[in-house]
Amino acid sequence: MLAELSIDDLVLIAAARLELAPGLNVITGETGAGKSLLAQAVGLLLGQRGGEELVRPGADRALVQALFVSGDEELAVARELPRGGRSRSRMDGLLSSAAAVEEALRRRLAFYGQLEHTRLLQLERQLDLLDGAAAAQIRPLKQAYEREYARARALTRELAELRGAGRDRERELDLLRYQIAEIEAAAVEPGEDERLAVERERARHAGRLLERTGGALQLLAGESEAAALDGARVAQRLVGEAALLDASVAPLAQRLDALVAELDDLAAALRDYIDTLDVDAAHRDALELRHDKLTELMRKYGGSADEVLAH
Template identity: 35%
Template sequence: MLTELLIRNLAVIDEVQVPFQPGFNVLTGETGAGKSIIIHALSFLVGERGDPDLIRTGADTLLVEAVFDLGTCPQVRAVIAELGVELDDDTLIVARELHRSGRSRCRLNGRAATLAMLRLIGKAVLDIHGQHEHQSLLDPANHLRFLDAFGGETVTALKERYIALYRQLQQVERELTDLQRSERERIQRLDLLRYQADEIDRANLRDGEEEELVQERQRLVNAERIAERIGRAVDRLTGDGGALDALGDALHALKEVADFDPALQAWHETLMQTMDSAQEVAFALERYARTLEFDPDRLEEVESRLDLLRRLKRKYGDNIAAILRYRSEITRELERLESSEEHLERLQQERDRLRAVLAEVARELSEARHDAAERMAKAVQAHLKALMMERAKFKVAINHLPDPDGLPLPDGTVAFGRDGVDRVEFLIATNPGEPLKPLAKIASGGELARTMLALKASLPRTHEIPVLVFDEVDVGIGGRTAEAVGEKLREVARYAQVLCVTHLPQIAALADWHLQVRKVDDGQRSRVVVTPLHGDARVQEVARMLSGKQVTPTSLQHARELLQRAARATAAARGG
């Protein structure tokens, strides 16, 4: 419910804080006092376009801020949660500012928000009805939702089953579309992968091969230089006067004195080991030199193989191991692509099965809706009768749209969507002899307001919107009709908070919470004051509404009687 509304610098309002209560709230006051500005402030708060010209003269910014208690509104809390807004003790504070530049700023519980977020919340928490405003009940797009709410558990269960099947069908059709759309791409991909697999397989790669080839290439390219350097090294070791001769002389010299000192004996042994190692190196170098041969044919083979590896690396990976991993990936993708034809057939069979089941559930859901439509039409018509529209006719029209690609039903193949196959629209004829017309085409403001009220009264327990706002609900009515409208508003207020701007005392007297809106002139500027009325103050206001500006003893007495009668009627309606 709406607990408080703050308005600052909007039209003639400098600053006003409006408290609201559960149940039936009315705003009364003389014409031009600013009652409709308060309703306009609510519309602005939940996303209506803001006009900088509405900012009070001398101010730069207008502000509207509302406090909602969502303790009994789980469906609204769910919307809030989806938007990522945290609630503090089920309290939601919605604020919107408008600057003269046209720039708007929105906040939810003190955090920055977008105008789109405010509109989403507005649709969930507020339903505002003016004389010719296109609100939820005027928009045929919403009529199906109201009919389903009226239909109760039977319709709800069928709709949930239908939606689950519809989502499954959508998923299957998306997969089918992707497969069919990409068939040419699939064939092209198969050709490419097969070519790549063949190219890699023909290369007969071996991990570590590249390093071995690089080393072999080095030997082949430098064979002559290596042989020349090895020859020189062997000559320095084994030639006359070479290292081995020098080591032999050194050994002979040490041997002559080794017996004189154990240390000399150890060095003699070390030198012998060195000489053995030098001889071994010399022999090994000679053997290696005999294997060296410059082979241009082998060099060409090695160069060609390395070039192939470089090309494969550019295409498939940084090294042979990476190329071999990619080859494994090719195998897996080929298996998937080659099996997609079977997958396509399975999906087509699943699609046909789901469409058949969906068509049957859609038929059952449509039948349940037709039954609910008849009951709803009778309920609304009964409320219209109570609202002094005895001769009005109301109908819930359900139609199907032919579609050759739709679902097969007894009346043909029809279009279908997330909510089923039914196109629902509320129709009404307010006078005898008139054809049934859409709600939006009702000419009389009073008839429109009462029709809205009858619809609301028909959906009290299932209605999802916790705050209902009626502006000019009393247009063109009076007397007993006004009392009937007030009683119906009070009835609706048992299940939702109702805010109503009214000029009629019969309606105001039935309210649970009465707010008076006055325009005060201090001699320089006008401002708006909102005052909760109790006791004698409320009697005075109802008397003014009865007689005009001049309140008389008779009008005061009439006001007391009206309020007492309303109190008794309210107590009786509530069982007490």
């Protein structure tokens, strides 16, 4: 039961102490005497909204305290409304949430106002009254229904998860199909990124490479009288003739034969290399486009052409 109610600085009440006796307690008075404020104070303990507008003018805070007694058990609760701050609730002197205080008082206090009958219009209240009126008969059915309802909700969630997983799988398959098609359309070859890097460097310096290797070929086997291969052939012929006259010159002739053969092979290799050089701008542009495409694929699917193919 509510044994004591204490109010400080609430609206018009500076201080009030109310001790209630067991049984029926009736509070009477004319309109404006403060009966509604007593009811409002109890409502604040039960968690009703309240702000600094309820603080008495000139006061720093409003405070409502109550003592509930049930046999040997006592519970002290309080609600403080500071001016310019958030309200605070306490149970037995310790800070507590308004919800915890409301839960503790729900078993000790039933609070009814003038419009309490309107609760009958609330669907959940109607169900509570119906269940309470036929508790013995309805409770087993209600418990069975609640179990089946919980099971149905769980199955519904599980079904939604399975459907979501199926949609995720389809999206993943669509993504994989797109990726495979993109890689196949690009016709990536193993090791292509390494070969392409070499070709791009060669194409970038094709002009300078042609100038230098072409110049070397001219010095080695050009049409000028100073060409190294022509000079070596003349020397080969002369030393060969000398070897016919003196056998000791034969080793020199053999070395000149080998030198001429090596110079001839070197000239042929230079010609073959020069034939591979392409100074055409269109060729360079094609290599750059291929490089851009391959770089895009490697950024998506791996750091090399081999990793792209293994994706």
